[in-house]
Amino acid sequence: xxxxxxxxxxxxxxxxxxxxxxxxxxxxPAVYEEEKHALLxxxxxxxxxxxxxxxxxxxxxxxxxxxxxxxxxxxxxxxRVFDNICRHRGMxxxxxxxxxxGAIRCPYHSWCYSTKGKLVSTPHVGGPGQxxxxxxxxxxxxxxxVRSHIWRDVVWINLDGQAPAFEEAMADVxxxxxxxxxxxxxxxxxxxxxxQVKTNWKLAVENYCESYHLPWVHPGLNSYSRLEDxxxxxxxxxxxxxxxxVYRQLKNENGDTFPDFPEVGAxxxxxxxxxxxxxxxxxxxxRDHAFAIILEPKSTxxxxxxxxxxxxxxxxxxxxxxxxxxxxxxxxxxxxxVVEGMQKGRHVAGFDGGRFSPVMxxxxxxxxxxxxxxxxxxxxxxIAAE
Amino acid sequence: MNTRLDARxxxxxxxxxxxxLVALYTEAAEAAGDVDAHCFFLTHAYVFxxxxxxxxxxxLHARLKKLGREE
Numbered sequence: 001x002x003x004x005x006x007x008x009x010x011x012x013x014x015x016x017x018x019x020x021x022x023x024x025x026x027x028x029p030a031v032y033e034e035e036k037h038a039l040l041x042x043x044x045x046x047x048x049x050x051x052x053x054x055x056x057x058x059x060x061x062x063x064x065x066x067x068x069x070x071x072x073x074x075x076x077x078x079x080r081v082f083d084n085i086c087r088h089r090g091m092x093x094x095x096x097x098x099x100x101x102g103a104i105r106c107p108y109h110s111w112c113y114s115t116k117g118k119l120v121s122t123p124h125v126g127g128p129g130q131x132x133x134x135x136x137x138x139x140x141x142x143x144x145x146v147r148s149h150i151w152r153d154v155v156w157i158n159l160d161g162q163a164p165a166f167e168e169a170m171a172d173v174x175x176x177x178x179x180x181x182x183x184x185x186x187x188x189x190x191x192x193x194x195x196q197v198k199t200n201w202k203l204a205v206e207n208y209c210e211s212y213h214l215p216w217v218h219p220g221l222n223s224y225s226r227l228e229d230x231x232x233x234x235x236x237x238x239x240x241x242x243x244x245x246v247y248r249q250l251k252n253e254n255g256d257t258f259p260d261f262p263e264v265g266a267x268x269x270x271x272x273x274x275x276x277x278x279x280x281x282x283x284x285x286x287r288d289h290a291f292a293i294i295l296e297p298k299s300t301x302x303x304x305x306x307x308x309x310x311x312x313x314x315x316x317x318x319x320x321x322x323x324x325x326x327x328x329x330x331x332x333x334x335x336x337x338v339v340e341g342m343q344k345g346r347h348v349a350g351f352d353g354g355r356f357s358p359v360m361x362x363x364x365x366x367x368x369x370x371x372x373x374x375x376x377x378x379x380x381x382x383i384a385a386e
Numbered sequence: 387m388n389t390r391l392d393a394r395x396x397x398x399x400x401x402x403x404x405x406x407l408v409a410l411y412t413e414a415a416e417a418a419g420d421v422d423a424h425c426f427f428l429t430h431a432y433v434f435x436x437x438x439x440x441x442x443x444x445x446l447h448a449r450l451k452k453l454g455r456e457e
Binding site (some may be wrong): 101102103104105110112120121123124128129130131132137 | 421422423424425426429430432433435436437438439440443444448450454456
């Protein structure tokens with residue numbers, strides 16, 4: 001039997017006694033590979049947003065953890081995710097984002113697929129000019145579809161196909177934000193941006209879900225959103241984050257604000273919440289706008305943050321939207337030095353994973369507990385298989 | 387296939403002009419001397435029509451199917 005790569009015993013104890021995850025979870029490619037399976041392939045992970053393919057036929061190739069996938073909105077408007085390869089010779093089907101006008105034609109031997117993944121043509125498969133053969137059953141050779149689900153415009157995928165149904169797996173957080181189950185309108189080109197960060201993706205989760213750092217890293221918030229106005233959100237085994245009781249709407253020089261999500265209720269007037277939905281999606285809700293951040297793990301020490309802002313109405317003030325995007329961009333950029341600094345710190349051989357504030361760090365501990373639990377289960381499964 | 391049609395096909399391929407490819411391969415099919423060559427070119431016309439979502443796809447499919455070359 002092989003020894004586990006890391007000892008996680010002290011991660012899953014109570015927050016006042018626990019240490020954080022050991023260094024190899026941030027710097028060792030072998031653990032990264034292990035976590036790829038334990039934390040991302042087996043769960044509902046964020047891949048993209050539906051707004052990436054707004055019109056029927058829009059197709060966008062993506063690589064998720066090294067796996068080429070195709071995000072596409074089919075002719076009926078449903079968003080689907082396929083393995084981006086032909087069932088014939090495994091050739092990549094779509095190399096660049098583009099509109100599929102009719103069928104997806106493999107550029108190698110021209111096998112064609114509908115936008116729903118059905119194999120519709122196999123030219124010359126039975127010889128020149130003979131496009132059928134008994135051995136090639138088209139119904140058995142459609143594109144391989146990845147299990148996917150859209151919630152809050154995020155395209156969530158379960159690559160191993162074994163996770164519980166999305167609504168079941170995410171029931172708690174869906175219920176928590178049920179007042180926000182309303183149409184979301186992506187703000188468009190001015191409401192999306194990416195940040196390339198030299199950090200393991202988990203450090204971005206950890207920094208996002210606690211409010212402890214806010215007065216130090218985001219001093220601009222102190223004037224209206226003090227530390228004592230925040231509260232922790234923890235649902236062990238599922239998600240964690242933080243909320244505020246003093247959300248203040250952005251206003252332009254005329255005092256105009258974004259329109260509210262209709263009937264979100266008195267509860268959400270000055271309240272806003274920011275939740276890391278494990279594994280890799282960071283969500284925020286406020287009375288008048290929302291955002292989604294999809295963390296794309298690129299390697300052990302590199303992550304791309306894909307940020308998208310949403311509004312309650314299809315048309316909003318462009319200038320106000322640009323100001324809002326810039327405000328959030330500033331906040332998220334302020335976080336870069338800490339996630340990159342913690343990443344560098346994980347190369348100190350004697351670091352024990354650190355100790356938590358039992359009061360302020362419990363959302364981070366909640367995430368570590370989830371990571372450790374999933375990794376332990378994965379390891380136990382591997383040992384049983386051996 | 388005559389050299390002029392061949393040259394037009396190459397130009398259409400280089401330009402990625404799918405409408406022209408559908409038309410030119412259909413033309414080549416009509417001019418083909420035997421049924422296999424006819425179906426070969428018709429297949430290309432059909433595939434490019436299918437890819438482009440062109441209205442000709444349905445008729446080209448029907449012709450190939452009638453000849454026992456498509457499902």
